[in-house]
Amino acid sequence: MNKSDIKLILGLIILVILVSALMFIINIATVNGTKKALVYYDNDLILSIDLDDSEFREYKVSGYNGDVILNASNGKVRVVEEISPLHICSYQGWIDSPHEIIICLPNRIVVKIEEQKEKIDTIVR
Amino acid sequence: MKLTKKQYLYRGIFLILTGLTILLYMFIYNVDIKEHSKSFFYMDTYINVKIYSNNTRKVNEAMLEVDKIYEKYHKLTNRYDSYPNITNIYYINNNLGMNEKIKIEKELYNIIDYAIDAYYESNGLFNIALGNAIDVWRSYRIQGHGVPTYSELSNIGSLSIDDIILHDDYMIEIDSNVKIDLGAISKGYTTEIVGNYLESVGLDKYIINAGGSVKVGNHYDNEKYKIGIKDPQKGGNEIFKVVNGNNISVVTSGSYERYYEYNNEVYHHIIDPKTLYPPRNFLAVTVISKDSKMADILSTVVFLMPFDEGKEYIDSLINVEAIWYKNNGQIHYSEGFNIYE
Numbered sequence: 196m197n198k199s200d201i202k203l204i205l206g207l208i209i210l211v212i213l214v215s216a217l218m219f220i221i222n223i224a225t226v227n228g229t230k231k232a233l234v235y236y237d238n239d240l241i242l243s244i245d246l247d248d249s250e251f252r253e254y255k256v257s258g259y260n261g262d263v264i265l266n267a268s269n270g271k272v273r274v275v276e277e278i279s280p281l282h283i284c285s286y287q288g289w290i291d292s293p294h295e296i297i298i299c300l301p302n303r304i305v306v307k308i309e310e311q312k313e314k315i316d317t318i319v320r
Numbered sequence: 321m322k323l324t325k326k327q328y329l330y331r332g333i334f335l336i337l338t339g340l341t342i343l344l345y346m347f348i349y350n351v352d353i354k355e356h357s358k359s360f361f362y363m364d365t366y367i368n369v370k371i372y373s374n375n376t377r378k379v380n381e382a383m384l385e386v387d388k389i390y391e392k393y394h395k396l397t398n399r400y401d402s403y404p405n406i407t408n409i410y411y412i413n414n415n416l417g418m419n420e421k422i423k424i425e426k427e428l429y430n431i432i433d434y435a436i437d438a439y440y441e442s443n444g445l446f447n448i449a450l451g452n453a454i455d456v457w458r459s460y461r462i463q464g465h466g467v468p469t470y471s472e473l474s475n476i477g478s479l480s481i482d483d484i485i486l487h488d489d490y491m492i493e494i495d496s497n498v499k500i501d502l503g504a505i506s507k508g509y510t511t512e513i514v515g516n517y518l519e520s521v522g523l524d525k526y527i528i529n530a531g532g533s534v535k536v537g538n539h540y541d542n543e544k545y546k547i548g549i550k551d552p553q554k555g556g557n558e559i560f561k562v563v564n565g566n567n568i569s570v571v572t573s574g575s576y577e578r579y580y581e582y583n584n585e586v587y588h589h590i591i592d593p594k595t596l597y598p599p600r601n602f603l604a605v606t607v608i609s610k611d612s613k614m615a616d617i618l619s620t621v622v623f624l625m626p627f628d629e630g631k632e633y634i635d636s637l638i639n640v641e642a643i644w645y646k647n648n649g650q651i652h653y654s655e656g657f658n659i660y661e
Contacts, residue, residue: 200334207341215344316536317370317529318548318557319572319606 232272234265235305246270246308258302265306277302353525353540358383362394363507365531371518372525372540382523386514393513396428397506399451399499412492413451413499421491429490434613435505439481442621447593449484451499452477454591457598464580467587473596504590508533508571508616515569515612532619533571535612552576552603552645560651561643563660569612573619574604592624599624606643607634608660618642627652 234242234256242256244267251268253275264276271291274284277299284299290308297306353372356379360367369386371379399409407424416422438446453473460468478496485493507530515535518526526537527545536545547570548559563570575588575598588598607619618640622630627644634642634654641660644652 200330204334204337207338211341211344314546315548315559315562316545317368317527317534318550318559319529319534319570320531320550320574320577 230270230308230310232265232267233307233309235307237303238305244272246272256304258299258304260302263299263302263304272306272308273297274299274304274306277304355540356380356383358386360387360390362390363397363510363530365507367511367528367530369514369529370527371523373523378521379523382518382521385517389514389517390510393427393431393506393510396425397431397502397510399501409500409502412494416492416494419493419495421487421493423490424492426490429486429492431502431505431509432484432492432500433486434509435502435617436481436484436486438505438617438621442617444481444593445621445624446504446617447479447481448500448502448505449481449498450479450591450593450596451501452497453479453596454501454503454589455499457587457589457591461578461580461587461589465582467582467585470596479593479596504620505613505616507531508569509613511535512569512612532574532577533569533612533616535569536565537567539566549606549643550574550604553649560645563606563608565608565660568608568610568660569615570606570608571612571615571619572604572606573623575600575623576603590620590623600647601626602644602646604643604645605630606645607640608642608657609637609640614640 230246232244232246233240234244236256236258242254244254244265246267249269251266254265254267256263256265258277260278262276263274266273266275271289273289274287274297277285279299279301284297287297290297290306293308293310295308353374354376356371356373356376358369360369367390369383371382373379395403395406396408399413402408402410407422408428412422412424432448435446435448439448453476456468456473456476460466478498480496480498483495483498484500485495487493511528511530511533512535514528515526515537518524519537524537525540528535534547536547539545544564544566547563547565549561549563549570549572551558551560552574573590575586575590577589579586579588581587590598592599602623605619605623607615607622609615609618622634622642625633627646630642630644631652631654634640641654641657643657646652
């Protein structure tokens with residue numbers, strides 16, 4: 196086995212690794228869902244927050260006792276300010292998965308996360 | 321030259337590695353079918369064609385042919401422009417003398433023939449002879465002001481399908497100043513032709529999106545295509561329903577696409593041949609069937625029917641389903657729609 200054989204083998208191995216890596220990246224990139232935080236007052240949807248972009252944003256909704264302030268950032272959402280005796284939902288902090296939920300009982304506010312894994316292929320207009 | 325044991329070993333390793341590399345390469349290429357996407361602009365619409373295949377050369381050839389098909393039908397069915405050496409709708413509407421016969425291309429003849437059949441099957445609801453009235457509405461829409469009266473719409477010229485006469489040997493004759501308008505059929509018809517072409521060359525995994533009409537073939541991953549239906553009350557890409565299926569065409573007729581508002585009333589582009597006014601029953605009607613030219617016609621016809629009549633009609637047809645999106649936001653589905661849930 197001479198030098199050029201080794202070069203060829205190495206070249207082929209690198210090529211295979213590169214191609215595999217590229218395929219892997221493409222596969223990951225195509226799995227994109229939409230993530231939303233849904234805010235309910237007395238079971239009525241009053242606000243839907245898009246959690247797909249990473250920017251920090253603040254929202255204000257009306258609860259039973261007055262204004263409820265929410266933050267959203269980088270796929271997470273939290274309640275930061277509200278009028279209630281124990282401030283349970285402010286202390287809960289950030290939630291980021293559909294399994295978690297924020298309930299501000301005195302304010303009758305519920306915050307849920309909804310993740311749509313479904314990828315739409317095309318849209319009829 | 322005599323090879324040493326070591327050299328044999330190296331040669332062996334080299335051959336095995338090369339073989340494995342080729343196998344892996346083939347494996348990757350077969351599993352990961354590539355998506356090829358191309359957009360065209362014809363018939364006033366962006367048309368996007370996606371083909372899933374690992375044969376790039378074949379796809380590129382097919383895309384060129386798809387472009388040619390859309391271009392050809394665009395020119396033939398166009399009634400606002402003429403082209404050198406093409407007898408198209410513009411020519412027939414504007415240059416053909418009364419009682420003069422002319423030979424037209426087989427493709428154009430076949431669409432007109434199909435559309436005239438649809439007129440009788442729909443009891444006159446699908447009518448390609450409304451060009452004169454459509455032109456009046458169009459000029460009002462461009463101005464964005466005022467509403468034409470019934471006599472203005474009906475006196476402008478013939479609206480009779482009987483004035484369009486097809487003779488043998490691809491000859492057409494026009495008996496009045498009737499103006500043919502193929503706007504309600506050209507996209508769905510051509511999309512069907514393109515889909516059939518792709519299937520005929522073995523590229524059966526595709527999505528054709530021509531705005532209001534979508535046609536899909538087989539799925540690239542043994543699943544079903546998820547086709548979102550735009551919510552007519554919301555902007556952008558918001559959808560209200562997903563239709564899951566393969567080898568189907570999904571066509572929407574909507575009052576939200578081309579319209580103008582006057583005195584707080586919406587006047588859209590779909591004209592009821594009986595009243596010559598745009599009806600106000602629905603924001604959109606979506607029809608799902610295998611054939612996209614049929615779906616295109618049915619979506620217009622059902623859009624013009626009262627809900628109960630339209631639902632009965634769709635439920636009486638085999639392999640045809642529909643979604644009605646009423647003006648008040650209520651949504652209704654045909655009996656067999658759940659196969660696409």
